[in-house]
Amino acid sequence: MSTLTGETAAGAETPAAGGGARRPLRRLGSPAVRTRLGALAGVVILAVLFWRLGTGAFVDGVRRIDAATLAAALGIGLVTTVFSAWRWALVARGVGIRLPFGAAVADYYRALFLNAALPGGVLGDVHRAVRHxxxxxxxxxxxxxxxxERTAGQLALFAAGGxxxxxxxSPVRDQMRAAAPLAGLGLVGACAVVLALRMNRVPPGRKPRAVRGMLGEARRAxxxxxxxxxxxxxxxxVLAGYVAMFVLAADVAGAGASVADLLPLALLALLAMSxxxxxxxxxxxxxxxxxxxxxxxxGAGRGLTVAVVYGVLSLAASLPGAVVLVARWYAATRNRRAADPEQLAQEAHPVEAEEARPLEEARHPLAPFAPAPVVRIPAQLSEVRSEKYAPKESARLARSSLPFSAVPSEGRPMTPESV
Incomplete structure (x- = not known):
């Protein structure tokens, strides 16, 4: 009997141990942990580059940026942001929700700034997705x-890059041509699978409803x-704007290459950014x-300088998003204050608010049941009132001389003789 009990207990502990072992794996797969690991990988890459090539490329790239370059970057960023917001509005309309174009531009600017300022590079997109x-x-x-919307941009980048x-x-043209037949066969196979599924339709009841809905939304969007x-x-x-920003960065860094030579290098860098x-x-x-x-x-050092200049120009192009962020925060703060009229009145007129508080308390529905307030009379006023309404001396004497007074006179007991 004890043996069976021990085996049962051991069997009961095994799933718990397995579940405990799976919890760290689940935590490693969480979005927060993936973002931190990605940021750590980016820091390691930058540390290795600066260790091998030095910090001179970074300093030289920042020093070459002037006001005209920043103005050109802001112009290119405006074009790319406006068309990105237009694409987002079209996709949102395709999935069945409304997104005004002006709000889309402002939110996209804010997302670009958060992507550039926060680790991971995608937190701004997450923020605009949740807020919208x-x-x-x-x-x-x-x-x-x-x-x-982001998938559409990535598909355009992959197609143009390929x-x-x-x-x-380009440095990878031979490798790309060697891998092209295999990639083509894979694409043909995927198309064949999709065509077979279209010809032999699965009954609607067997296909998950969520999958059908997502595919339908993607097709409409x-x-x-x-x-x-x-x-x-x-x-x-939008992709042309990104390439133009890279060409501008190469010109500022003094790469000395033509646009045709820079185009494959720009697409390689943009693919790496994804x-x-x-x-x-x-x-x-x-x-x-x-x-x-x-x-x-x-030159590898020249390439690092170009990438640094591109990063600085991209950050400068996203700075209007910081203005949008501050403006939205200020508007939200004013709305919260407007929703609380008592707080707004206290901030505007603190003395009047204190004087009006007893009136507000008197209008309270439970005011009739509240205890009566204690009125304190000054000492001088109380003395005057007591002296004014006190009985006079003649009245006291008359009262004491009444024939049937119950007050004993001169301390003697009441007797018929005294009466």
């Missing part, structure tokens, strides 16, 4: 709209007749740019 979902009354659709790196001279042209045009123009291993976009971009410029014969 809460404002629209549908958090799930708000998040999916941002995910689909076409350019396959056709134009990205590939419908009303949204696909705008999404495609905006994605191409990796979630950065600190506000810094890390893989600098590493890939240093390697690509070195492989192209332009």
């Amino acid at each position: 979902g809460q404002d629209a009354g549908d958090l799930g659709r708000g998040v999916r709209a941002v995910v689909l 076409a350019v790196l396959l056709t134009m001279p 990205l590939f419908s007749r009303t949204t696909a042209p705008g999404v495609l045009v905006s994605s191409v123009l 990796l979630p291993l950065n600190v506000g976009g810094w890390g893989p971009r600098e590493g890939v740019a240093a390697w690509a410029f070195g492989a192209a014969g332009l």
Whole structure:
């Protein structure tokens, strides 16, 4: 009997131990831990670059930036942000929620600033997804709209990068051409699977409802007749703005290369930026740019300088988002104060608010049941009133001489003789 009990106890402890062992793995897979690990990887990449190439490339890149360069970066950032916000509004309309264009531009600027200022490079997008979902009354659709909008941008980047790196001279053209047949076969196989599923439709009851809904939203948001042209045009123009920013950074850094030579290098750096291993976009971009410029014969140090200038210009282009952030915070603070009229009155007229407080308390519905207030009379006034209304001496004498007075006179007992 004891043996069976021991075996049962051991069997009961095994799942608990397994569950305890799985908890650290779940914590490692959480978004917060992934963001911290990505930021740590970006810091390590930057430390290795500065150790191998020195900090002179960073200092030289920052020193070369002037006011005209910052103005050009703000102009390019305005174009890319406006078209990105337009793409976001189109995608949001495709998933069934409303997003005004002006609000989309302001929120996109704020997200760009948070992406550049906070670790991970995606916290600004998370913030705008949650805020838009809460404002629209549908958090799930708000998040999916941002995910689909970012997916459209990444698809445009991958398509343009693949076409350019396959056709134009670049450090990875030979590797790309060697891997192109395998990638083509994989794409054909994926298309064949999709076609087979379309021809042999699964009954609606067997397909999960959530999967059907997500696929339908993606199709309406990205590939419908009303949204696909705008999404495609905006994605191409946004990508062109990023490349123009990289060419401007190369010109400021003194790379001395043509636009045709810089285009594959720019796309390589932009593809590296999509990796979630950065600190506000810094890390893989600098590493890939240093390697690509070195492989192209332009110098690894020069590539690091170009990447640093690009990062500084991108941060400067996102600074209007800081203005939007402060303005929204100030407006929210004023709204909270306006929602509390008593606090607003106290801040505007503190003396009048103190005088009006007894009147407000008197209007309280429980005021009739409150205890009566204690009125304190000054000492002088009480003496005057007591003296005024005190009985006179003649009245006291008359009262004492009444025939049937019960007050004994001169301390003697009441007798018939005294009466």
